[in-house]
Amino acid sequence: MNQYETRELCNAFFDAYENGRLDVLERVLADDCIISHNVFGRETTKQDNLTKYPDSYVGQRRRTYNDRIVNTFDDGFVIQYTLNGVQYTLNGVMHTGHKGALWICIVARCRDGRITRIDEYMDSSKFAAWTGPPRRAADGGPR
Amino acid sequence: MRKDWQMLELCDRFFDAIEHKDYATLEACYAPEAVIWHSHDCLYQARADNLAMLKKGMETLAKTRFKDRRVRVFEGGFVQQHTIHVTRADGFVGHIEVCFVAYVRDGMISRAYEYFDTGQIEKFIGPRRERTATT
Numbered sequence: 001m002n003q004y005e006t007r008e009l010c011n012a013f014f015d016a017y018e019n020g021r022l023d024v025l026e027r028v029l030a031d032d033c034i035i036s037h038n039v040f041g042r043e044t045t046k047q048d049n050l051t052k053y054p055d056s057y058v059g060q061r062r063r064t065y066n067d068r069i070v071n072t073f074d075d076g077f078v079i080q081y082t083l084n085g086v087q088y089t090l091n092g093v094m095h096t097g098h099k100g101a102l103w104i105c106i107v108a109r110c111r112d113g114r115i116t117r118i119d120e121y122m123d124s125s126k127f128a129a130w131t132g133p134p135r136r137a138a139d140g141g142p143r
Numbered sequence: 144m145r146k147d148w149q150m151l152e153l154c155d156r157f158f159d160a161i162e163h164k165d166y167a168t169l170e171a172c173y174a175p176e177a178v179i180w181h182s183h184d185c186l187y188q189a190r191a192d193n194l195a196m197l198k199k200g201m202e203t204l205a206k207t208r209f210k211d212r213r214v215r216v217f218e219g220g221f222v223q224q225h226t227i228h229v230t231r232a233d234g235f236v237g238h239i240e241v242c243f244v245a246y247v248r249d250g251m252i253s254r255a256y257e258y259f260d261t262g263q264i265e266k267f268i269g270p271r272r273e274r275t276a277t278t
Binding site: 003038039041071072073074075076078080103104105107119121122123124125127 | 242
């Protein structure tokens with residue numbers, strides 16, 4: 001893969017995550033792709049991630065991957081970005097409007113037009129600020 | 144034309160210098176305008192402040208090792224993934240996974256971004272000790 005193909009693959013991956021395109025994620029991730037998460041200290045598979053994708057969006061009205069800085073190397077890419085999200089309540093009716101952000105770096109290995117490995121680095125101490133306070137019962141939230 | 148070996152050599156020289164407590168070499172790896180961003184506060188740290196922090200680490204930590212180094216070079220810089228292991232004066236050995244992205248100018252690091260999980264900081268600094276009434 002040349003650097004343009006690698007960059008295109010990178011953006012296709014993040015655009016798919018942003019837009020909920022599981023079909024694209026299925027295509028750009030190699031079947032044996034491994035995803036390593038520094039905050040969990042474990043590795044997950046492609047199928048784990050595709051299956052849990054809807055759960056990862058629970059409570060969020062919108063999620064965008066902004067400020068993407070992409071650099072490519074011979075067998076992959078590194079991307080630094082800001083993950084912005086607008087949270088909503090679990091039933092999606094009463095929006096809190098809270099806006100959160102996470103600053104993340106991903107190093108990916110690629111082969112034959114697909115991503116074979118992802119190493120994700122983020123800071124779990126920012127998760128509370130990312131999700132924001134829970135909806136108050138007085139506002140119609142869970143009791 | 145990109146010279147990958149020069150970038151790899153700079154990367155190794157930088158982290159080896161920290162391991163070997165070679166402050167002069169470490170300092171020479173940073174360009175005069177160097178700034179270092181950390182994911183825990185999302186702020187750029189000035190060259191002098193970062194060097195002072197690293198120097199203090201050299202003076203107070205018994206041993207520092209960057210293990211499982213995985214380096215990739217890109218146009219204008221490099222990324223290294225590693226696990227840093229530090230041996231503290233009391234014998235505690237801490238570790239944390241780090242991703243270090245560096246941008247290079249004229250053979251020196253001019254800007255760097257360091258990502259790690261402060262949610263697991265106790266693995267790195269050791270358990271917090273409760274203060275006693277005598278201190």
